[in-house]
Amino acid sequence: MTAAARKDVHALETEVREKIHLEILKRTGAYHASDHILLPSGQHTSEYIEKTLVTTEPSFTEGLGAVIAKHFAQWPVDIVLSTGPGALILSHCVARAHPSRPVVVYGTKGLAGGKRRVTLPIEFQRLIRQRTKVLLIEDLVSTGFTLNLLIKLVEHLGAQVVGIGCLWRRTSVELDGKPVFSLVSRDFPTYAPQDCPLCKKGVPLNEEFVRRRHVRRGSSMEERKPA
Numbered sequence: 001m002t003a004a005a006r007k008d009v010h011a012l013e014t015e016v017r018e019k020i021h022l023e024i025l026k027r028t029g030a031y032h033a034s035d036h037i038l039l040p041s042g043q044h045t046s047e048y049i050e051k052t053l054v055t056t057e058p059s060f061t062e063g064l065g066a067v068i069a070k071h072f073a074q075w076p077v078d079i080v081l082s083t084g085p086g087a088l089i090l091s092h093c094v095a096r097a098h099p100s101r102p103v104v105v106y107g108t109k110g111l112a113g114g115k116r117r118v119t120l121p122i123e124f125q126r127l128i129r130q131r132t133k134v135l136l137i138e139d140l141v142s143t144g145f146t147l148n149l150l151i152k153l154v155e156h157l158g159a160q161v162v163g164i165g166c167l168w169r170r171t172s173v174e175l176d177g178k179p180v181f182s183l184v185s186r187d188f189p190t191y192a193p194q195d196c197p198l199c200k201k202g203v204p205l206n207e208e209f210v211r212r213r214h215v216r217r218g219s220s221m222e223e224r225k226p227a
């Protein structure tokens with residue numbers, strides 16, 4: 001087989017693998033395609049992913065986590081680090097399947113003085129030391145902002161980022177030149193309403209995701225004050 005043909009086979013395998021992973025995400029109800037969707041930014045798109053639903057099917061998450069672990073199996077990993085509930089569920093599945101049997105730790109995201117910040121609880125800080133090998137895990141990477149902060153935090157502690165594993169990554173995102181493995185690498189084209197080809201075709205606009213954000217609320221329960 002020529003090098004060019006081998007490259008074609010590799011590209012085809014990647015494409016097939018991505019299709020399978022997209023189907024899995026579709027089955028969780030997280031991934032919506034072939035639609036005409038209003039985004040919170042006011043832009044229009046044909047695809048949308050609901051982050052909260054991505055890790056709701058344990059067997060899917062375990063299977064996808066194992067694929068990420070297999071990719072990084074050749075490198076020793078001491079710690080798997082993530083932030084946010086979805087990424088934490090995935091990071092558990094990756095750590096469970098990685099041959100180094102790494103420890104799972106997580107940071108928290110927040111705002112301080114209007115600036116985004118990630119914080120590692122004090123109890124975890126003694127686990128990340130000089131030359132500790134850290135694998136970062138994220139569910140969806142849309143801006144890379146959180147991951148870039150995590151990379152800085154890990155390196156500030158003298159540890160080393162082995163790589164970054166994620167379910168979904170927008171291809172335009174840069175992550176400080178670190179090795180990234182994502183099950184799906186995809187950018188949704190988004191359009192200003194006046195330039196949107198779906199509007200021009202007269203496809204009805206689905207405002208569900210934006211409306212839901214403003215009008216519908218999650219269920220909650222409050223403690224009753226004693227009389």
Ligand SMILES: [Zn+2]
Pocket residue numbers: 036044045193196197198199200205
């Ligand atoms: Zn449109």
